Amino acid sequence: MSDTFFTASPHWTWWILLYFFIGGIAGAVFFLAAMLDLSGVASRESRVARGEPVSPHHRPASPVVRLGYYIAFLGVLISGFLLTIDLSRPLRFWHMLIENHTGRPMFKLWEPMSTGAWALLLFGLFAFLAAVAALSEDRPNIRLLQSAPVRLLRRPRLSAIVAVLGSIFGLYIAGYTGVLLAVTNRPIWADSHLLGLLFLVSGASTAPAALILLGARRLAADRVSLNWLVWFDHKVLILELLVLIVFLLSLGSVARVFLDWWGLVLLVGVFGVGILVPLFLHSREGTQTIASCVRIAWPVLAGGFLLRMVLLLSSNQIHVVGSGVTGR
Amino acid sequence: MSSGAARQRDSEPAVRAQQPQGLTPGTPSWDSSSRVQLKPSSAATLAQAPMGLYTDTTVCIGCKACEVACKEWNQLPATGGGKHEMSGDSYDNTRQLDGIHWRHVKFIEQFSEDRTDGRWLMMSDVCKHCVNAPCLEVCPTGAIIRTEFDTVVIQSDTCNGCRACIGACPFGVIGINDVSNVAQKCTLCYDRLQAGMEPACSQACPTDSIRFGPIRELKQQAQARVEQLHERGETRAYLYGADDKFLGGLNSFYLLVDQPEVYGLPVNPKMPTRNLIPSSLFSTAGAMVLALLAMVGLRKRRMDERAGEDREHV
Numbered sequence: 310m311s312d313t314f315f316t317a318s319p320h321w322t323w324w325i326l327l328y329f330f331i332g333g334i335a336g337a338v339f340f341l342a343a344m345l346d347l348s349g350v351a352s353r354e355s356r357v358a359r360g361e362p363v364s365p366h367h368r369p370a371s372p373v374v375r376l377g378y379y380i381a382f383l384g385v386l387i388s389g390f391l392l393t394i395d396l397s398r399p400l401r402f403w404h405m406l407i408e409n410h411t412g413r414p415m416f417k418l419w420e421p422m423s424t425g426a427w428a429l430l431l432f433g434l435f436a437f438l439a440a441v442a443a444l445s446e447d448r449p450n451i452r453l454l455q456s457a458p459v460r461l462l463r464r465p466r467l468s469a470i471v472a473v474l475g476s477i478f479g480l481y482i483a484g485y486t487g488v489l490l491a492v493t494n495r496p497i498w499a500d501s502h503l504l505g506l507l508f509l510v511s512g513a514s515t516a517p518a519a520l521i522l523l524g525a526r527r528l529a530a531d532r533v534s535l536n537w538l539v540w541f542d543h544k545v546l547i548l549e550l551l552v553l554i555v556f557l558l559s560l561g562s563v564a565r566v567f568l569d570w571w572g573l574v575l576l577v578g579v580f581g582v583g584i585l586v587p588l589f590l591h592s593r594e595g596t597q598t599i600a601s602c603v604r605i606a607w608p609v610l611a612g613g614f615l616l617r618m619v620l621l622l623s624s625n626q627i628h629v630v631g632s633g634v635t636g637r
Numbered sequence: 638m639s640s641g642a643a644r645q646r647d648s649e650p651a652v653r654a655q656q657p658q659g660l661t662p663g664t665p666s667w668d669s670s671s672r673v674q675l676k677p678s679s680a681a682t683l684a685q686a687p688m689g690l691y692t693d694t695t696v697c698i699g700c701k702a703c704e705v706a707c708k709e710w711n712q713l714p715a716t717g718g719g720k721h722e723m724s725g726d727s728y729d730n731t732r733q734l735d736g737i738h739w740r741h742v743k744f745i746e747q748f749s750e751d752r753t754d755g756r757w758l759m760m761s762d763v764c765k766h767c768v769n770a771p772c773l774e775v776c777p778t779g780a781i782i783r784t785e786f787d788t789v790v791i792q793s794d795t796c797n798g799c800r801a802c803i804g805a806c807p808f809g810v811i812g813i814n815d816v817s818n819v820a821q822k823c824t825l826c827y828d829r830l831q832a833g834m835e836p837a838c839s840q841a842c843p844t845d846s847i848r849f850g851p852i853r854e855l856k857q858q859a860q861a862r863v864e865q866l867h868e869r870g871e872t873r874a875y876l877y878g879a880d881d882k883f884l885g886g887l888n889s890f891y892l893l894v895d896q897p898e899v900y901g902l903p904v905n906p907k908m909p910t911r912n913l914i915p916s917s918l919f920s921t922a923g924a925m926v927l928a929l930l931a932m933v934g935l936r937k938r939r940m941d942e943r944a945g946e947d948r949e950h951v
Contacts, residue, residue, distance in 0.1 A: 317803050396797050398819060406778070423777040489918040492775065506923040
């Protein structure tokens with residue numbers, strides 16, 4: 310029996326599950342939006358090189374990019390809220406960042422929960438800056454959004470810095486949650502090194518789906534971005550399938566914990582609905598219409614949620630009681 | 638990677654004199670009537686050497702005096718406000734260590750089918766006050782500290798109930814106390830130690846199954862007891878956690894007469910941070926693959942875009 314079976318469950322349940330799901334989407338959506346954004350910058354530079362007229366002080370972001378930044382910022386806000394209410398003492402949330410006795414910064418490089426708290430804060434900052442810049446384009450009639458500091462955010466170089474740094478922290482947020490679970494002594498979580506990678510890839514597959522669902526109207530008018538998102542999602546789903554299989558193999562004998570209802574959810578919900586069905590729809594329907602893309606996005610999102618649910622809750626049911634272990 | 642270099646048993650405490658707030662060590666005399674016959678003259682003297690517990694499970698009679706003494710001294714609430722159901726698991730109704738149970742007497746019945754042959758194994762379980770403590774290592778708020786006695790204590794005014802320590806503890810010791818709403822566990826009676834007293838559990842133990850004292854002396858006693866049992870024919874006796882084979886050693890170690898799993902203990906408990914570097918490397922590699930994939934797709938997109946523009950020009 311794995312030594313991880315003798316531990317107690319931290320009872321991270323629904324709030325944390327929602328955080329893992331929403332935080333993963335927020336981080337990866339920012340990354341996708343930033344990639345589109347930076348690609349736009351690159352296009353702009355190539356236009357400059359070709360001698361075409363482009364404003365030197367303005368970086369127009371596409372409607373899809375702007376939507377991505379809004380989703381990321383909203384996701385960060387929700388994530389922070391979910392993490393706070395999950396604490397047994399929510400009003401002490403700031404103890405994650407500041408030592409309450411000394412007032413000094415609280416940071417442990419070797420503890421993902423500590424680095425994650427700081428990463429979420431910094432990702433929130435970049436998501437906020439990107440969202441403000443996007444809003445200033447969407448709402449030109451609001452005077453505050455046309456002030457000098459906001460205009461500065463729309464300068465090509467600064468917006469590129471925000472996009473790159475925000476992407477790094479976004480991908481960190483999407484993946485560190487799996488590493489956080491691995492840095493415990495709990496069954497399943499600590500029995501593989503691939504949970505962080507799996508969560509990251511899953512976040513990257515659910516993010517295009519979320520962007521397609523929430524931005525169907527904007528994407529209908531931007532076929533090129535839509536095609537890229539669908540292409541990216543298709544490739545990442547294949548990657549996710551491979552990583553999930555290798556992850557299960559890496560669990561060894563611990564994988565027997567899935568010989569119950571959780572295994573059924575994993576098989577039907579995650580493998581079937583979340584990965585194989587979308588891949589089948591990709592090959593059959595392609596991306597002919599926005600409606601077909603939306604049809605593919607729903608099961609991808611459901612699969613991403615179920616993946617986290619299975620991995621989080623199946624471990625929670627195993628705990629040491631009496632002189633033995635229950636829930637095996 | 639860890640919060641500090643892995644420490645060796647019997648070395649000086651790594652975070653000496655890191656005092657919990659609001660608790661000031663005094664210099665009272667050591668209780669010379671203690672059965673363990675340790676006579677350090679003051680709490681300051683006590684702090685010279687790592688202190689801990691040695692539990693000889695062969696003399697435990699399952700009286701639960703340790704549980705009661707612990708509950709009473711630490712003013713821990715009853716389960717379910719006193720409405721407690723019988724577990725049906727031998728005489729064990731405590732069931733587990735958690736935020737309100739800092740001592741747990743385990744009852745292991747090893748009987749043949751017809752119950753004509755067999756034995757009882759009883760073991761009073763508690764926080765192991767690991768030399769390299771996983772809970773202390775992962776606590777993101779700094780609430781868990783190492784005291785001047787080399788014990789591990791959770792500061793209730795700092796803990797915010799994130800529960801990282803619960804999942805990190807290899808022994809399932811820590812839990813949320815529903816009254817204080819913070820993570821709690823055995824403090825090895827830190828307040829009593831500061832006053833020169835021994836922990837409530839060891840003082841209450843009527844058979845000296847639980848012994849308190851400097852780790853070095855406890856190890857000598859434990860080794861002598863193992864040799865005595867071997868001489869008497871109980872060759873299964875061995876010490877669990879007395880050496881530094883795992884977690885740098887346990888400041889609460891045990892004399893057992895069966896495999897660790899039989900007592901609900903892991904064979905080779907590990908630090909949770911063992912997974913940090915490999916997990917992080919896989920994730921970083923994954924992030925690079927995703928970025929590469931996205932760039933390849935965008936390049937394809939730009940080329941498609943340009944091809945479309947060219948078609949329009951034509």
